[in-house]
Amino acid sequence: MSFLDDVVAGLSLPQKALPPKYFYDAAGSKLFERICRLPEYYLTRAELSLTRKNISSIGKFAGLGCELLEYGSGESLKTRLLIRALQPKAYLPVDISQTALQGAARRLAREFPWLRVLPVVADFSRPLELPQAKARRVAYFPGSTIGNLTPEEAHGFLARNRALADRMLVGVDLRKDANVLHAAYNDARGVTAAFNLNLLVRINRELGGDFDLRSFAHYAFYNAAYGRIEMHLVSSKRQKVRIGAHRFAFERGESIHTENSYKYSLEGFRTLAAQAGFSGSRAWTDRAGMFALHGLTAG
Ligand code: AVI
Numbered sequence: 001m002s003f004l005d006d007v008v009a010g011l012s013l014p015q016k017a018l019p020p021k022y023f024y025d026a027a028g029s030k031l032f033e034r035i036c037r038l039p040e041y042y043l044t045r046a047e048l049s050l051t052r053k054n055i056s057s058i059g060k061f062a063g064l065g066c067e068l069l070e071y072g073s074g075e076s077l078k079t080r081l082l083i084r085a086l087q088p089k090a091y092l093p094v095d096i097s098q099t100a101l102q103g104a105a106r107r108l109a110r111e112f113p114w115l116r117v118l119p120v121v122a123d124f125s126r127p128l129e130l131p132q133a134k135a136r137r138v139a140y141f142p143g144s145t146i147g148n149l150t151p152e153e154a155h156g157f158l159a160r161n162r163a164l165a166d167r168m169l170v171g172v173d174l175r176k177d178a179n180v181l182h183a184a185y186n187d188a189r190g191v192t193a194a195f196n197l198n199l200l201v202r203i204n205r206e207l208g209g210d211f212d213l214r215s216f217a218h219y220a221f222y223n224a225a226y227g228r229i230e231m232h233l234v235s236s237k238r239q240k241v242r243i244g245a246h247r248f249a250f251e252r253g254e255s256i257h258t259e260n261s262y263k264y265s266l267e268g269f270r271t272l273a274a275q276a277g278f279s280g281s282r283a284w285t286d287r288a289g290m291f292a293l294h295g296l297t298a299g
Pocket of ligand 1: 043143144146147148185192259
């Protein structure tokens with residue numbers, strides 16, 4: 001499905017929706033980097049701090065000399081910590097953006113001249129084609145990106161990984177006070193709002209849309225029944241929007257659902273992993289108990 005197909009299909013649903021993978025054009029990726037540095041967005045700092053604090057036991061769990069498969073381009077500090085601790089035989093970053101992968105691979109090669117970097121351009125929500133494994137593989141999925149999948153999609157993703165890796169390290173945001181979650185997705189500087197609205201900017205630019213950005217507002221809330229933050233873009237008036245040859249009508253107050261960010265208790269995520277064929281044999285958390293890194297073992 002192309003960007004246009006996905007947008008047309010999503011805006012034709014009774015609850016209009018857009019896939020969150022389209023947030024990450026160049027401007028969206030920069031906005032996301034800014035989000036990661038916001039005082040309210042605790043996730044990135046908590047995951048980095050738990051990784052630093054526990055790097056030797058994380059390293060023991062994954063094992064020296066494995067092949068490290070990472071979902072993401074490999075730009076983060078956490079990746080560098082892991083590479084230093086694991087001394088992997090090969091590092092396979094998997095990302096949808098060839099440009100992001102090339103840049104990251106170049107920088108990693110400079111920093112770790114001994115490391116074999118094998119970038120894989122792919123969408124991880126689909127089955128992957130990987131080069132032949134020459135050593136045991138460990139898959140790393142940091143950042144709580146698994147929370148942007150529905151539990152059914154997360155189950156499918158984990159189950160597919162059983163064929164690719166016998167151990168996994170998965171970063172997962174923990175359930176917590178709804179006010180803390182609310183602040184993390186409604187920051188005072190409005191960076192998350194700009195990140196959300198950038199989706200419409202992108203549709204206007206790339207698909208010939210005419211979204212009036214002043215008449216859509218960022219709305220994010222914690223849906224406790226589902227254990228997830230939902231992000232929406234809400235139309236402030238009754239209006240029609242054109243995207244190329246297509247037209248979409250909006251009622252006043254009608255929203256486009258742009259993202260879910262699921263939060264899991266330690267037990268809740270272990271159950272999901274077990275249903276997908278992994279036992280949650282280890283979990284590391286930061287001191288304040290905000291975020292978890294799960295060590296999963298196949299079987
Ligand atoms: C990438 N992902 C884990 C982020 C999250 O927290 O769900 C994306 C994000 N959306 C709003 N802020 C950050």
